[in-house]
Amino acid sequence: MSLRIKITPELGSLISFLCIFIFFGVFAPRFLTIESIGSMLNMAAEFGIVVVGVTLLMTGGEFDLSVGSVFALGSFIFVSAISNGVNPYLAFVFVILSGIMIGLLNGLITVKTGIPSFLTTLGTMLFWRGVMLGLSGGQTIPFQIKSRLIENAGGRFVDPFLNSVWIFLVTVLIFHLIFEHSRYGNWLRASGGNKIVGELMGLPVNKTKIQAFIVCSVLASFAGFLDACRLKTFNPLLGQGMELEAIAASVLGGTSLLGGYGTLIGSLFGVLIISALRVGLVMMGMTVYIYFSLVGVILIAAILIKHRFSVKFIKGA
Amino acid sequence: MSQVPIIELKNIRKFYGKIEALKGVDFLIYPGEIVGLVGDNGAGKSTLVKIMMGVFPPDAGEIFVEGKKVNLRSPSESRKFGFEPVYQETDLISQLNIWRNFFLGKEITKKFFIAKFLDKKKMRDITSKALDNIGIKIKNPDSDIMALSGGERRSVSIGRAWHFGGKILILDEPVTGLSVKETEKVLEYLKKIKKTGCSVVIITHNIYHVYDVADRIAILDRGTKVAEMRKEDCTPEEIMDIIRGKKKIV
Amino acid sequence: MRMSVLTWLKSKPEFGTFASFLCIFIFFGVFAPRFLTIESIGSMLNMAVELGIVVVGVTLLMTGGEFDLSVGSVFALGNFVFIYLILQNFPIFLGFILAIASGVIIGIINGWITTRFAVPSFIVTLGMLWAIRGFLLFLATKQWWTLYGIQSTFLDVLNGKTFIFYNAVFWFLVLVVIGHIVLENTRFGNQIRACGGDKLNARFMGINVNKLKIFTFMLTGGLAAFAGTTNLSRFRYFHWYLGVGMELEAVAAVVLGGTLLTGGYGTLIGSLIGVLLLSMLRNGMILLGIPGYWYQAIIGAFFIIAMALNIKLRAKR
Ligand SMILES: Nc1ncnc2c1ncn2[C@@H]1O[C@H](COP(=O)(O)OP(=O)(O)O)[C@@H](O)[C@H]1O
Ligand SMILES: [Mg+2]
Numbered sequence: 111m112s113l114r115i116k117i118t119p120e121l122g123s124l125i126s127f128l129c130i131f132i133f134f135g136v137f138a139p140r141f142l143t144i145e146s147i148g149s150m151l152n153m154a155a156e157f158g159i160v161v162v163g164v165t166l167l168m169t170g171g172e173f174d175l176s177v178g179s180v181f182a183l184g185s186f187i188f189v190s191a192i193s194n195g196v197n198p199y200l201a202f203v204f205v206i207l208s209g210i211m212i213g214l215l216n217g218l219i220t221v222k223t224g225i226p227s228f229l230t231t232l233g234t235m236l237f238w239r240g241v242m243l244g245l246s247g248g249q250t251i252p253f254q255i256k257s258r259l260i261e262n263a264g265g266r267f268v269d270p271f272l273n274s275v276w277i278f279l280v281t282v283l284i285f286h287l288i289f290e291h292s293r294y295g296n297w298l299r300a301s302g303g304n305k306i307v308g309e310l311m312g313l314p315v316n317k318t319k320i321q322a323f324i325v326c327s328v329l330a331s332f333a334g335f336l337d338a339c340r341l342k343t344f345n346p347l348l349g350q351g352m353e354l355e356a357i358a359a360s361v362l363g364g365t366s367l368l369g370g371y372g373t374l375i376g377s378l379f380g381v382l383i384i385s386a387l388r389v390g391l392v393m394m395g396m397t398v399y400i401y402f403s404l405v406g407v408i409l410i411a412a413i414l415i416k417h418r419f420s421v422k423f424i425k426g427a
Numbered sequence: 428m429s430q431v432p433i434i435e436l437k438n439i440r441k442f443y444g445k446i447e448a449l450k451g452v453d454f455l456i457y458p459g460e461i462v463g464l465v466g467d468n469g470a471g472k473s474t475l476v477k478i479m480m481g482v483f484p485p486d487a488g489e490i491f492v493e494g495k496k497v498n499l500r501s502p503s504e505s506r507k508f509g510f511e512p513v514y515q516e517t518d519l520i521s522q523l524n525i526w527r528n529f530f531l532g533k534e535i536t537k538k539f540f541i542a543k544f545l546d547k548k549k550m551r552d553i554t555s556k557a558l559d560n561i562g563i564k565i566k567n568p569d570s571d572i573m574a575l576s577g578g579e580r581r582s583v584s585i586g587r588a589w590h591f592g593g594k595i596l597i598l599d600e601p602v603t604g605l606s607v608k609e610t611e612k613v614l615e616y617l618k619k620i621k622k623t624g625c626s627v628v629i630i631t632h633n634i635y636h637v638y639d640v641a642d643r644i645a646i647l648d649r650g651t652k653v654a655e656m657r658k659e660d661c662t663p664e665e666i667m668d669i670i671r672g673k674k675k676i677v
Numbered sequence: 678m679r680m681s682v683l684t685w686l687k688s689k690p691e692f693g694t695f696a697s698f699l700c701i702f703i704f705f706g707v708f709a710p711r712f713l714t715i716e717s718i719g720s721m722l723n724m725a726v727e728l729g730i731v732v733v734g735v736t737l738l739m740t741g742g743e744f745d746l747s748v749g750s751v752f753a754l755g756n757f758v759f760i761y762l763i764l765q766n767f768p769i770f771l772g773f774i775l776a777i778a779s780g781v782i783i784g785i786i787n788g789w790i791t792t793r794f795a796v797p798s799f800i801v802t803l804g805m806l807w808a809i810r811g812f813l814l815f816l817a818t819k820q821w822w823t824l825y826g827i828q829s830t831f832l833d834v835l836n837g838k839t840f841i842f843y844n845a846v847f848w849f850l851v852l853v854v855i856g857h858i859v860l861e862n863t864r865f866g867n868q869i870r871a872c873g874g875d876k877l878n879a880r881f882m883g884i885n886v887n888k889l890k891i892f893t894f895m896l897t898g899g900l901a902a903f904a905g906t907t908n909l910s911r912f913r914y915f916h917w918y919l920g921v922g923m924e925l926e927a928v929a930a931v932v933l934g935g936t937l938l939t940g941g942y943g944t945l946i947g948s949l950i951g952v953l954l955l956s957m958l959r960n961g962m963i964l965l966g967i968p969g970y971w972y973q974a975i976i977g978a979f980f981i982i983a984m985a986l987n988i989k990l991r992a993k994r
Contacts, residue, residue, distance in 0.1 A: 175925070223984075224988050225981065225984045225985060225988060226939075228938060229928075229932055229938060229980075229981075229984055230981060230984075232925055232929060232980070233977045233980040233981035234981070235925075235977065236973045236980065237973070237977030238974075239974075240971055240973030240974025240975065240976070241974045243970035243974075244968065244970040244971040244974055246970075287544075291544045292542075292543065292544065292545060293534045293536060293543070293545065296523070296527055297532070299520070299522055299527075300520050300522075300523060300531055303521065303523060304520045304522075307517070307518050307519070308520070308531075309502065310480075310482070310502055310512065310514060310518055311518070311532045312501065312502040312503030312532045313532050354746070354803055357803070358800075358803055358804075361800055367799060367800065370520065370521075370523075371522045397815060399811055399818065400815050401811065402807045402808075402810050402811030402814060403807065403808045403810075404811070405807050406807030406808030406809075406810075406811065407804065408804075409800060409803060409804035410800070410801055410805070410808075413797070413801065414790070414794050414796060417796050
């Protein structure tokens, strides 16, 4: 009559997060203050929104390496549009439309040509980064335009939390519901788990995947928009390296690299682990550089732990 | 027979590049019968049922469903007519649990404001009941597929196909890789399924497996149907001889 | 006779890349002034070598079905160890050996973790990417690292200029030839392919899969560090940013050449063409006077088209 809890990957990421959290709570002065928790969440929000999309897509068995570029492009489109006198709401619509278009393109190329999405999106990553650099001339673009939209998207209703934190949490919740409680979530997992079987069972596998590509790009460009509203400037270096970090956060949360399994609650903690490390190390007075090393080591440790549990689980069954 | 066949395939031909996998095959299935489709490896059995399942179209020939000429353009069209597959390769997705697999593509949802949510409770219940009805005991519909034995997995596939099929179950090598005991169990399920009025096509290259359960047996050899007979009219040995090419068509 | 040469060419998996290479070469030859000069060819090769040396290892590794995302960091590490030891007045040759050893050790760690625990090398080496980069950031951002004023025949031989070529061009070509012979004509090469194609079967055939894989990781790490030492001998300074993003560039060059992302097939001649293609594109665009910001966009678009072509041609065979 022993109490048996199935160690799901999301539980694993929650435990790791708590360990890190408690560690800093003990060793870093002022870590357990509302400000520091605020800055942890603020740091997590935009990146986290991107990770939601990446998790979705990876569950569907596909990669998107272009998210960093699309993130920057979202910021660029918004900032350059409003700087040229376009109404911010309309500019926001442009951002979302561009996300839809980019995702559709990623999806169509992958599905129609059979190029692995890792490579398709490696190509579009370079392409959109180049387009953005070309159009912006590699310049940062600050702006001073005032608008309700910008104030709300980049501001904070409840100090010290940025509004993007709430948006992030709501996004996680919505997609968690979609994952666990909708047909689409079921189909996406099936498409990622075994495309051939999915097709045999009559699922619209390709359509399901293309939709996931679109969601992923829309979320990335939306996060770019939030970034622009917060910083009131566009920077062409934005989002570089984000593609691999997003994959890492997803995997930390328990999403399978091979597709078929993903969890948004896990990804939430994956993202929080990364930003807790960052904030915590700064508060311990460590140089932020060591943070990269720690993220790397934790990533390797996480995959090893996950491996141990899953092997035990299969053996035990 | 006076009955209308549920499905009738006429003069079906299929090429894989230069290989002619089916060289003009006729095949039909009546309601409520178990048909054994036998033949050596590479005879074209899987190809024939894949055409019935709408996986790919034939290169020539016609398909009639209940007397009406149709084109089966996709698996989902085929499933709409009530043809349910259990493939030779596994047709369960190992990352999904039992009830998710059971209802894959046919999920039950309930409306909640504007969104449609999965009705998990209902699906769990139906899964357990459906499997129970044909004698399959599954502990928990939330179990991982990875945790099931080969026979249990096959049973889930069969139970699912029966539950959703209604008309014809198509089983491609359902007992390959199973132990003798598990094989017997699977054949028992098929008999129960037949009693519910559902037809079954069972593919195998081992005649002894189907002889017991089949009403009618068709033999394919290198893309041609070389014989077809009612079980009463032949012995397993005769059929083996035809498969081995020792005996000509009766 | 001419027909048969064409059929022979077409039968090669490198054909697609080679054809794109020729097309682009002719295009630039016609439209870019001074493209067909010996200087321009030289600078194309010179631009290619560091990435090229890395790509030799990555090709073997990917043929064996594994990834190494840490090559960019190991490249920087090789650079750093070498310059550090030289500045500590170590004998230069010893420094060179130790620098390569650092890469070999990282490779062994990557390979050991991947094979011992059967976890995806993608994640292990992604962790390693950050672990090393963070370490370099931590150690190396406090001072300027340059070899200004140090004379060394060894460095000149390693990567001085002969005629218009840097000597590393020579090392690169030698490595490609050796790698090609190994992959095509030795048991070792065959075994690498077997591992990448079907690990289980390979094991049944009596191949020690783990040992083989660790060895290819080691080779990849060693070559990445070697590329780092040649880079140092050429530029004579170190900056922590060296090699950032190189991992994806290497993958791009390798798959452009016809090596499969999923393993089981690889070609070093293809990789050579892939690397040259990338640097030719850059060089040609410079000569055409295209603003630098657009390079990535053009390379990205080209990459997708070339991959689609590769897949089409492969399907035909
Ligand atoms: N996807 C395919 N591509 C090419 N040839 C195939 C393919 N599938 C089956 N074949 C060939 O068609 C013939 C019939 O195959 P199949 O229908 O699978 O036979 P069976 O199921 O009776 O063993 C065989 O010669 C087989 O090699
Ligand atoms: Mg078959």
